Amino acid sequence: MAGPVFDFSTAAASRTTGAMAGKDFGNGRLNSFRNGVEAAIPALRRYARALTRNSETADDLVQDTLVRALRSEHLFHGGDVRAWLYTILTNLNRNRLRSLARRPVMTLIGEDDAPDMSGPEAGSRDIERALASLVDDQRAALLLVVLEGLTYREVAEAQGVPVGTVMSRLARARAQIRAYLDGERPALRRIK
Amino acid sequence: MTDRDLPVAEDELHAYVDGELPPDRLAAVEAWLSTHPQDMARVAAWRSLADAIRARYGVVATERVPARLSLRQIERAGRSWRGIAAAAAVVAFLVGGLAGWMARGASAAVSGAAATLTTDALDAHKLYVVEVRHPVEVPGSESAHLTQWLSKRVGYELRIPDLEKVGLKLVGGRLLPGPHGAAAFFMYEGKSGERFTLYSTRADGPDTALRYNAAGPVAALSWADGAVGYVVSGEADRDRLHRVAEIAYAQLERAPAR
Numbered sequence: 001m002a003g004p005v006f007d008f009s010t011a012a013a014s015r016t017t018g019a020m021a022g023k024d025f026g027n028g029r030l031n032s033f034r035n036g037v038e039a040a041i042p043a044l045r046r047y048a049r050a051l052t053r054n055s056e057t058a059d060d061l062v063q064d065t066l067v068r069a070l071r072s073e074h075l076f077h078g079g080d081v082r083a084w085l086y087t088i089l090t091n092l093n094r095n096r097l098r099s100l101a102r103r104p105v106m107t108l109i110g111e112d113d114a115p116d117m118s119g120p121e122a123g124s125r126d127i128e129r130a131l132a133s134l135v136d137d138q139r140a141a142l143l144l145v146v147l148e149g150l151t152y153r154e155v156a157e158a159q160g161v162p163v164g165t166v167m168s169r170l171a172r173a174r175a176q177i178r179a180y181l182d183g184e185r186p187a188l189r190r191i192k
Numbered sequence: 193m194t195d196r197d198l199p200v201a202e203d204e205l206h207a208y209v210d211g212e213l214p215p216d217r218l219a220a221v222e223a224w225l226s227t228h229p230q231d232m233a234r235v236a237a238w239r240s241l242a243d244a245i246r247a248r249y250g251v252v253a254t255e256r257v258p259a260r261l262s263l264r265q266i267e268r269a270g271r272s273w274r275g276i277a278a279a280a281a282v283v284a285f286l287v288g289g290l291a292g293w294m295a296r297g298a299s300a301a302v303s304g305a306a307a308t309l310t311t312d313a314l315d316a317h318k319l320y321v322v323e324v325r326h327p328v329e330v331p332g333s334e335s336a337h338l339t340q341w342l343s344k345r346v347g348y349e350l351r352i353p354d355l356e357k358v359g360l361k362l363v364g365g366r367l368l369p370g371p372h373g374a375a376a377f378f379m380y381e382g383k384s385g386e387r388f389t390l391y392s393t394r395a396d397g398p399d400t401a402l403r404y405n406a407a408g409p410v411a412a413l414s415w416a417d418g419a420v421g422y423v424v425s426g427e428a429d430r431d432r433l434h435r436v437a438e439i440a441y442a443q444l445e446r447a448p449a450r
Contacts, residue, residue, distance in 0.1 A: 038263050042253040045261070050249040059258060066266050124248045131245070145210050146242040147249055152212050170206055174238050 036081030037069055043148060044085055050143050051093055053128055061096065065089040083150065087158040090140055097136055130177045138173035141166050200224040205231060209238045308371050310405050310414045313391035313423035316368055316377055317410060321387040328364030328379055338365045342376040346393060348420055353390065353443040355380050358435050360388055372396060380436075388426035388436050392444075395421030402437060404430070413437035417445060 044065060048058035065088045069076075076084055131139055137159065144150045144158060145166075156163045200221050207213040208221045225232045259265055320327050330338045335352055343350040345367055352362060360380035368375040370393030378390045395416045405412045411428040414421065422444060424437040 034263060041257050041261055042255070045255070045257065046249050046252040049252045050245065059261060062261055063266065066261065066263065070263070070266060124244075127241075127244045127248045130241075143245070146245050152207075152210070167203055167206060170210075171202060174206070174241065177241060178234075178237055 033073055033076065033081065037066065037085065040082045040085050041066070043082070044089060047086065047143060047148050048089060048093075050131065050147055051089075051140060053132060057096075061089060061092055064092050068092070080154070083154045083157065086144060086148065086150065086154070090144075090158045093140070094136070126181060130180045133180045134173050134176055138169045138176070141169035142173040145170060200228075200231070205235055206238070209235055209242070309391075309393065309395055309421045310403075310412050310423050312368075312370060312375070312393075313389070313414070314405070314407050314410060314412050314425055316375075316391060317389045317412070317425035320366070320377070320379065321389065327387075329366040331364040332362030334364075335362060338378075342367060342374075345374040346370075346376050347373065348394070350376055350392065351444060352378055353440040355388070355436060355439055358432075358439055359383055360436065363387070370394065386427055388424065388433075390440055391423040391425070393421055395419060397421075402441065415441065 041062065044062045045058060048061045048065075049055060052058045052061065065085060068088050069085055131143075134142070141155055141159065144155045145152070150158070152163050152166050155166045159166065159169075204213060204217060204221055208218075213221060225235060330341065332338070339350055339352055342365060352365070355362075359382050361382075363379040363381050365376060365378040368377045368391070372394045375391060375393035377392075380388045380390070382388075396419065397416055399418065400414075400416045402413050402415050405414065406428050409428055410425055411430065411433055412423050412425040413433055414423040416422070422440070424433065424440055426433045426436060
C-alpha cells in the first residue's frame with residue numbers, strides 16, 4: 001500500500017467491525033448483523049452524498065437502503081455486510097435515476113458559476129462538478145474505490161459486472177475528470 | 193525476460209494507484225514510472241483527484257447521523273408502516289364494499305408501481321384538462337389514426353373506448369412518457385365541458401381489480417390487465433367516474449393485451 005491514497009480510516013474501521021462480527025456465533029449472529037449495518041451508516045451517508053451531491057437525496061437513499069437491508073436480512077448469507085449494503089444502495093440509486101430520467105430536474109446552466117470559483121471553496125466545487133460530469137456507473141465505480149476503499153472485486157459485485165468492466169469504468173472516469181478539469185479551468189480563470 | 197521488462201499497461205497504473213497491483217509487479221511499475229514522466233504525471237493526477245474527493249466528502253462520515261437513519265427509528269417506522277398499510281387495506285375493503293363494487297374481489301394492497309402509474313395519470317389529467325386550445329395532439333375525428341399511432345408507440349394494441357353511453361365524446365389523444373416507456377392518453381368531454389381522461393401504459397405488476405384514488409377535486413380509477421395498466425381520471429364524483437370506468441373497463445377487457 002502506497003502513501004496516503006490508501007488511508008481510509010473510516011472504511012478500515014468498519015471493515016474491522018465486520019470481521020469481528022463474523023466471529024460471533026449463535027444468538028450473536030442477529031446482533032452482529034445489526035451491528036455491522038449500524039457501523040456502516042456513516043460511510044453509506046458519505047458515499048450517497050458524493051453520489052447524489054445532495055444531502056436530502058443522499059439520506060433518503062441511505063434510509064431506503066437500511067429499510068431494505070433490515071427487511072431482507074434473511075437474504076444475507078454472511079460475508080462483508082458493508083459491501084452488501086453498498087450493493088443495495090448502488091441498485092437503489094440506479095432505480096432512482098431511472099425514474100428521474102422521465103421527469104428531468106431543470107438546472108439553470110451557468111447558475112452559481114464563475115464567482116464561486118475562487119477562494120478555498122474553489123477546489124471542492126471543481127470536484128463536485130467534475131463528478132457531476134460523469135456517467136452514473138462510472139461515478140459509482142470511482143467513488144466506491146477511491147472514497148469507500150472497496151476492492152475491484154467488491155465493486156464488481158456491487159455493480160453486477162465483471163472486474164474488467166469496473167476497471168474500464170474507472171479508467172474512463174479518471175480520463176473524463178481530467179479532461180473536464182483541464183478544459184474548464186482556463187475558461188473560468190478568464191472570466192475571473 | 194523478467195517482470196521488470198514487461199511494458200506497463202494503463203490498467204496496471206490504475207491498479208497501482210488503487211492498491212490492487214499484485215506485489216510481484218510493484219517494482220516493475222515503479223521502475224517504469226521513474227522513466228516515463230507522462231505516466232508518472234497521470235498517476236499523480238489520479239492521486240490528487242482521490243485526495244480531493246476524500247477531502248470534499250470524507251467529513252460526511254464524521255457528521256452526526258440524523259435520527260431518521262438510526263436503526264431503532266427505522267425498525268419502529270417499519271412496524272408502524274405495516275400497521276398503517278393493514279388498516280388502509282381494511283378501510284379500502286369497507287369503502288369498496290359499501291360502494292358496491294368489489295370488482296373481481298382482488299386484494300386492496302396498492303403496489304408501488306400501480307401508485308406511480310396513477311400519480312402520473314393524475315398529473316397528466318390535471319395538466320391537460322384545463323387546456324383550451326391544445327388539449328390533445330390528434331383530434332378525436334382522426335380516431336383510426338390515433339389508435340394506430342399510439343398502439344405503435346406503446347407497443348401493444350390499444351382500443352379507444354366509446355363512452356357516448358355516459359355522455360362523453362372523444363376529444364382526442366396524445367403521447368406521454370410513462371414509467372416503463374410510452375403512455376397513451378385519451379381525453380373525453382361531456383355536455384357541460386367536464387373532462388375525463390384515460391391513460392394507458394405498460395405495467396409490470398400483476399393484474400389488479402379497479403382501485404379508487406382521490407386527489408383533491410379529481411379522482412382516478414385504475415386497474416391492470418395483462419401487463420397493461422389503465423387509469424380513468426375525472427371529477428371526484430364517484431358515481432359518475434365509476435360508471436365511466438366501468439364502461440371503459442368492459443370495452444378494454446375484451447381488447448387483446450400486448
